[in-house]
Amino acid sequence: MTRPPSHSSGPVVDLNTAAAVARHARHRGDSTAIGYPGGDLTYAELDEKSARLATVLSEGGTADGDPVAYLGLNSPAFFVTMLAAFRIGALFVPVNFRLADPELIQVLTCSETAVVVCEEGHRASIERVRDRTRLARFLLVDDDPQVPTTGADGWEPWSAAIAASAPTVCAAAKHTDDPAIVMFTSGTTGVPKGVVLTHGNVWWNAVNVEMVLDTRRNDVTYVAAPLFHIGALNSFAVRTLTRGGTVLVRRTFDPQSCVDDLVEHQVNSMFGVPQMFASLARVPGFFDSDLSALRAIVVAGAPVAPSLIQMYAEQGIVLQQAWGLTETSPFATHLPAERTTDKLGSAGLPMPYTQVHVVDVLTGQPVADEASGEIVVRGPNVTPGYWNNPEATAAAFDEQGWFHSGDIGYLDKDGFLYVVDRLKDMIISGGENVYPAEVEKVLATMPGVTDVAVVGVRDEKWGEIVAAVITVAEGIEMTLEDVREYGEGQLARYKLPLRLKLVNDVPRNGSGKLNKPVIRKIAAEEN
Known part of the structure; x- marks a missing residue:
């Protein structure tokens, strides 16, 4: 033949x-x-x-x-x-x-x-x-x-x-490998890195979403989270245009207006950071509104409190948690709607066309179930690298093509991912990435500051807030307002500290490096 x-x-x-x-x-x-x-x-x-x-x-x-x-x-x-x-x-x-x-x-x-x-x-x-x-x-x-x-x-x-x-x-x-978007995200040193996302990255993320979420051809999707973030742009917005649906665009997020829009326009899908859904829950009558058309709700971009997901679930609304980064365009994992309550706190399963492993931080070898390690990702939705930055690209990928996320987590015996910490000390406040080294560099130049450390502190509203632990020269008085005023103009407002702790000595280890675990405990203490 x-x-x-x-x-x-x-x-x-x-x-x-x-x-x-x-x-x-x-x-x-x-x-x-x-x-x-x-x-x-x-x-x-x-x-x-x-x-x-x-x-x-x-x-x-x-x-x-x-x-x-x-x-x-x-x-x-x-x-x-x-x-x-x-x-x-x-x-x-x-x-x-x-x-x-x-x-x-x-x-x-x-x-x-x-x-x-x-x-x-x-x-x-x-x-x-x-x-x-x-x-x-x-x-x-x-x-x-x-x-x-x-x-x-x-x-x-x-x-x-x-x-x-x-x-x-x-x-x-x-085609698949042709660059489409360069989206900037800060590095741990505070220097921005341009994440290159190809037309293939964008398309394969859409395929992944299509496989696991209840979305349809003529859906209405709601966009109020900032579009310069990959979560808002590529969760539903781009794929909705590709499929011929309607993208309901709002300049900024307002809880009451959002509720009105969800009802009036019978919105079918929505992406948001935890802070947005916490704010919606505080709108009087929200859970009594007609939200019957809302089939696909993804919450990501910051640590998600299990209590928030539980609260919505008790009202018959499923918040589907996902995990990913700009580099994964954006979703690498997703928690199926039917597993929301029995796997509460999990970031879900790997997307259908994406591989997710957990490896030993030092050796790069896969670890056993329930053992923590660095989360690595591979698949057609993963960036090919950073714009004009071969050094950063080489540092992010290993020889087998796995992208190293810098996040620490573990896979349970059923293959569900749990994110437990961040290797790179990144703070996520209201869906915005804040890198301590960048903030520390600015605050260290403030007159009267002799030492400074910046960490994230858990916060019900923002997920995390930026906290500064500072020592000052003798005779110097300093308030949180002083610190924020100094940082304005040099840092975006979401990077400015919302908590200040003045200490006699900023804890450091034997090699002189900041002792972040101890510093986090100090920052978390109520004044």
Whole structure:
């Protein structure tokens, strides 16, 4: 028997989200793609606007592989910019709008970004740092009723540029290994690292989510967590656009408004950090609201108190815990809805197309069930590495291709993951990553400070808060307000301490390194 020739479908499959949106625009263009208080966008409108912006970018010199930054709150402009970049093969760089100027400079410089799309509310931040970056083109979002602007010298009003440009004919074909997004996350030294996420990473995360959560083709997903985080962007938002559903975009999270939206729009899926769900639970009448359409709720991004999940479960609402990082785009594990109560506190099982092991920190060898070690991940949803940072990439991956997360956990006898600590001392406060070394470096320069250590302290509202343990020179008086005031302008506000402990000596071990276990105990003591 003659066999037909063998063909590999992998290299020729187009995974570009912009191509998926264009397909929906052709066949169901009147369907709502983005729901937004400042004006909805249908698929036809979203596709045309992003296609016109793609021309604006291309004619301005942006080419395949070039970074395009976006700075602003959640809005349709975020998605228009992302899709425009994807359309011409450029890289989308969503910038954390909470960054202080030195941090913003690092991100823009490291990403080598020459063009930025910015909202009026963050234009001043760009103005302050532009001369210390490679930025050469500045597009100002001026057509969003939620963000009024009067224009500014040196900035191009994007509405006029978009209106004057013809839409690009088609989206560039992008495949598994082609970079799509560069999303910055701080390193343990406080230096930001650009996590490269490919079109394949984005697509495979969507496949994983599809396999384990009850999501459907025309779902409405709710997005109020910041889109510059991978959790909000790639849990449901991107895949909803790929499938032709509606992304309900809110600029920020407000508990009462969220409840109203969930009921009015019969939202089907939602991602949030624990703080968001704790806030919702405090809204009067929340659990009596009609939430019958809400089928897929993922809570992640910070330590999740089992009591929070239990409280929701008692009301018939299942919060499905997940674990992952920006580098895993984002989910590596997920706790199935039906196991929520009997595996309370677990981060769940490995995603269907993702491998998760726990290894000895020193040897890298797998450990026995119930034994703690470093959590490592491998799969098509895992980043290929860090932007222009081969050293960080080499340090994060071993010879077998396992990504080392820096988190400590264990697998029980049934294969469920429990996260128990963080190898890198990272603090997660309200879903934001805070690295102690970065905060310590700033506070150490404060007049009167002779030694400082920064740790995370458990907090019911934020998951963790930043605590500073400080020694001061003789005769110096210092308050928490003094410390926060000093850190403002150098650190994002979520990195500023919410607790201060003044001590005679900051505990250190025999080699002079900070004794973090002892310091955490001191920081946790009530004043």
